[in-house]
Structures are given as C-alpha cells and as structure tokens.
Amino acid sequence: MKSRIDTLLLLALPASGKSELRRYLASVDDEDAARDFGLGPTVQLDDYPYVHLMRRINEEVLRLGGPPVFYASNEGPFLEGGDWATLIELVNEDYAALGIAPTVPAQPTACLLQRFDRARRAVGLNPPFDELPEEVLMAIAAELDEEIAEFDRERIATLASYEPGVSTVLIEFARGGPEGTEPPLPDPHGYAFSLRYLSPDILRRAAALYVWVTPEESRRRNTDRAIPGLEGDASILHHGVPEVVMLGDYGVDDFLWLLDRGGGNTIDVQRGNGVLAIPAAVFDNRVDHTSFLRADHSEWDPELVEELHTALISGFGALH
Numbered sequence: 001m002k003s004r005i006d007t008l009l010l011l012a013l014p015a016s017g018k019s020e021l022r023r024y025l026a027s028v029d030d031e032d033a034a035r036d037f038g039l040g041p042t043v044q045l046d047d048y049p050y051v052h053l054m055r056r057i058n059e060e061v062l063r064l065g066g067p068p069v070f071y072a073s074n075e076g077p078f079l080e081g082g083d084w085a086t087l088i089e090l091v092n093e094d095y096a097a098l099g100i101a102p103t104v105p106a107q108p109t110a111c112l113l114q115r116f117d118r119a120r121r122a123v124g125l126n127p128p129f130d131e132l133p134e135e136v137l138m139a140i141a142a143e144l145d146e147e148i149a150e151f152d153r154e155r156i157a158t159l160a161s162y163e164p165g166v167s168t169v170l171i172e173f174a175r176g177g178p179e180g181t182e183p184p185l186p187d188p189h190g191y192a193f194s195l196r197y198l199s200p201d202i203l204r205r206a207a208a209l210y211v212w213v214t215p216e217e218s219r220r221r222n223t224d225r226a227i228p229g230l231e232g233d234a235s236i237l238h239h240g241v242p243e244v245v246m247l248g249d250y251g252v253d254d255f256l257w258l259l260d261r262g263g264g265n266t267i268d269v270q271r272g273n274g275v276l277a278i279p280a281a282v283f284d285n286r287v288d289h290t291s292f293l294r295a296d297h298s299e300w301d302p303e304l305v306e307e308l309h310t311a312l313i314s315g316f317g318a319l320h
Contacts, residue, residue, distance in 0.1 A: 002034070002035070002036075002037070002038030002316075002320045003038055003320060004034065004038055004039070004040050004168060005037075005038050005039055005040075005168050005207050005316075005319060006168065006169065006205040006206075007095075007168070007169045007170075007171065007202055007205040007206045007207070008039070008042075008168055008169070008170045008171070008206070008207055008208075008209060009171050009173075009195075009206050009207070009208040009209070009278075010022065010170055010171065010172045010208075010209055010211070011172075011173065011174070011175070011191065011208055011209070011210050011211070011255060012174060012210060012211035012212070012213065012218075012255075012285075013174055013176055013213060013215060013218035013250050013253055014174050014218055014222050014241045014246065014250055015213075015218050015219075015221035015222040015224075015225055015241075016174075016211045016212070016213040016217075016218055016221070016285060017211050017213070017221075017285045017288070017289065017290030017291070017293075018172050018174070018211050019046075019172065020290040020291065020293035020294060021211065021283075021290060021293075021312075022042070022044050022046075022170060022172060023293050024290075024293050024305075024308065025037070025039065025042055025170070026042055026044070027297060028309075036309070036312070036313045036316070037312060037313070037316040038316055038319065038320055039168045039316075040163075040166050040167045040168040041161075041163070041166065041167055041168070042167070042168050042169075042170045043098065043158060043159075043161055043162045043167045043168070043169050043170065044158065044169075044170045044172070045091055045094050045095065045158070045169065045170070045171045045172070046171070046172045046173070047087040047088070047090065047091055047172075047173045048172070048173075049151060049155075050087055050090050051087065053112065053147075053148065053151065054069075054070040054071070054083075054116075055070070055071065055074050056144060056147065057069060057070070057113070057116075057140060057144065058070045058071050058074065059074055060139070060140045060143050060144060061132070061136065061140065064136050064139050064140070066132060066133075066136050069128045069129075069132075070083060070128070074242075075242040075244060075245075076242070076244060076245070077244065077245050077248050077249055080125060081187075081188040081189070082123060082124070082125050082188050083120075083125070084175065084188045084189075084193065084194050085123040085125075085188065085193070085194065085197045086116070086119045086120055086123055086125065087119075087173070087194075088123075088173075088194050088197040088198055089119035089122045089123055089197060090115065090116075090119050091171060091173070091198075092197075092198065092199040092202065093115065093119070094155070094158075094159065095169065095171070095199060095201065095202055096199070096201070097159050098159055098162040098169065099159065099160070099162045099163075099164060100159055100160070101156060101159065101160035102156055102159075103156070104149050104152045104153055104156065105152065107141065107145070108141075108144075108145050108148040108149040108151075108152055109137075109140055109141035109144045109145050109148050110137070110141060111152075112148050112151075112152075113129040113137065113140075114129075116128065116129065117129050117130060123197060169205075171202070171206075173194070174250065175189070175190055175191045175193070175194050175253060175254075176189065176190065176215075176249055176250035176251065176252055176253040176254075177189035177190050177249070177250075177251065177252050177253065177254070178247070178248050178249070178251050178252070179215065179247045179248070179251025179252060180251065180252070181251070181252055182252075183252075183254040183257035183258075184254065184257070185252070185253075185254045189249070189254075190253060190254040191253065191254055191255050191258060191267075192254055192258060192269075192270070195267070195269045195278075196269055196270050196271055198269070200271065203269055203271060203276045203278065204276070206278050207278060207279040207280065207281075207319045208267060208278050208279070208280040208281075209280075209281055209282075209283055209315060209316070209319065210255045210256070210259070210280065210281070210282050210283070211283050211285050211290075212256070212282050212283065212284050212285060212286060213285050213286050214286060215250065215251055215252055215253075217286060218246070218250065219243075219246050219247075221288070221291065222240055222241050222246060223240070224291075225240065225291075225294065226240025255267070256282070258280075259280055259282070262277060262280065265279065265280065265281070265318065266278060266279055266280055267280045279319050280319075281315050281316070281317075281318035281319050282315065282318075283311065283312065283315035284311075289304070289307065289308045289311055290308065292304050293308075
C-alpha cells in the first residue's frame, strides 16, 4: 500500500484532461485508489468556478452601466493580471475551511463579493466592489443570488466531506503565458507566480501531477469540448476558454521548465525568503487518454479505462 498523498495539485493547460481525470479518480474504488495511486477519497477544489462567477458578475456590472470589474469583455483576459493570485487566495480560503459545514449565506452575492474583495486585498490588489454604488450591488444580487446560492451549496458539501487523515485534497488549476514567450515567464504568468501564493499549509502537504499536452493540442481540445452558452460556461467538463485567452494566457506554460530545474522529480516554489521543493510527476496525455471520460460513466470503454488506469499507476508511482 502506497503512503497517502495528502494534497494533490492537478495542473495543466486548459482542456488537457484535468477535469476528466478528477471524474475518473472520484469513480475509482477507495481500496484500488489507495493501492494503485496512494490516494484517499478525493475532496476536489478548483479555481474555475470562481472564474465563471467573475465573468457572470462582470457581465452584470456592464449590463447595469458600471465600469468593468474583472474583464473588459467576457471574451477577454483579466484586466488585472494579479487576479491569477486572487484565484489562488480563494482556493486557500476553501482549503482552510475543509471539514467545516457552514450554511448558505442569507445574502449569497454580497458574501461572495466580500470574499473577492478580501482575496484581492490579501494579494495586494484594490478591492473592486468597495467602489460600486449600493444600488448596483443590489441589482447584481437580484440577478445572481440564486446561481451563487447553488454554488455555495456545492462548495459547502465539498468542504463538509473532508475527513482529516483519510481524504486526499485535489486542487485543480491551469496557468500559462503568452504564445511565443520562453520560461522563466514574467509575473503574473505561469505556475512559478501562482504557486508561491498557495498557503504554507498547502505547500507543506502537496505533491503535483502535471497533465502534459502541447499548447496546440490544448487549443484543439478546448474547441472540441466546448458547449456554447451559459450551460457550457458553468460546466467543469464542457466550458470553452476564449481563443484570445488561450493564446495570451495559455500559449505556453512553465511546468516542465520548473520540473527540469528541480532535477526531474520536484518543483521549487519560492515562498517568502525560502524555497519549498514539492514532489512532482508528469502524466503524458499528448495521446488522448481522457476525452472518453466526458461521456456518461455507463458508456466508458473498459479497454480505455484499463489503459488509463495503468498509465496513472506509472504517473502516481513517481510521487512515492
């Protein structure tokens, strides 16, 4: 039996297979997951739901005639590149709340906007909602309270499912930089930037599994998986990243560069005046092992499942 991985960072470019792997890992029998991968029952955190809500909030502010908050348009990149760190701070909050079962706030939108402001301050950025008129904030809440309350219910269920000493916390996010740039990527791009904003509690317990596809393949799969409209945007498995963002924020990434600098089995994360070495491994998904997992579980091809499981044993083996 492998030792249990406490916290797993699942990292890759968009549409590389991260979310599909999360779905598969959640389906694996606990005994098999422990034996083959060193995983406990997974409690899964992800920054994408916050990205989706940032776009929804931004859309409502623009509709109401206010200034853009996070994006100039819903097809564009962040106005403030430091919001890559804002997302990490929100994940830090979720990690710190594991095992707690709060109730859905009476004012879901107001509570979420306060979280965004708090996360912005924590990473040295201006809080965006302090400056919005009260009537705009109330109008946003009227439009989004139901959607955000549903997000809260799902978040609370996830946090409450955590069992200390038993669960493996899986944290998914994607980072990269402009097409044509070479590592080291300039701040605020890349994993080197975002990883250093993870909390010390996460970094001390973490191992990283990188799902490797090329940027070109990432863009192709991003197009293939996308369902247009709000249904797709809100879906972990079927959202599409705008093309300008794919090229400007995910045209390259720096994980393999970091791994090479760490000697091939760790990545170094700068935190304050020190450096933390995180165990790291690569799951090669350049030949697609994961897209079939978007189908209903009953439709999964057993041969493809066996092939994937065997490949994952090798990937996770490098973390032990």
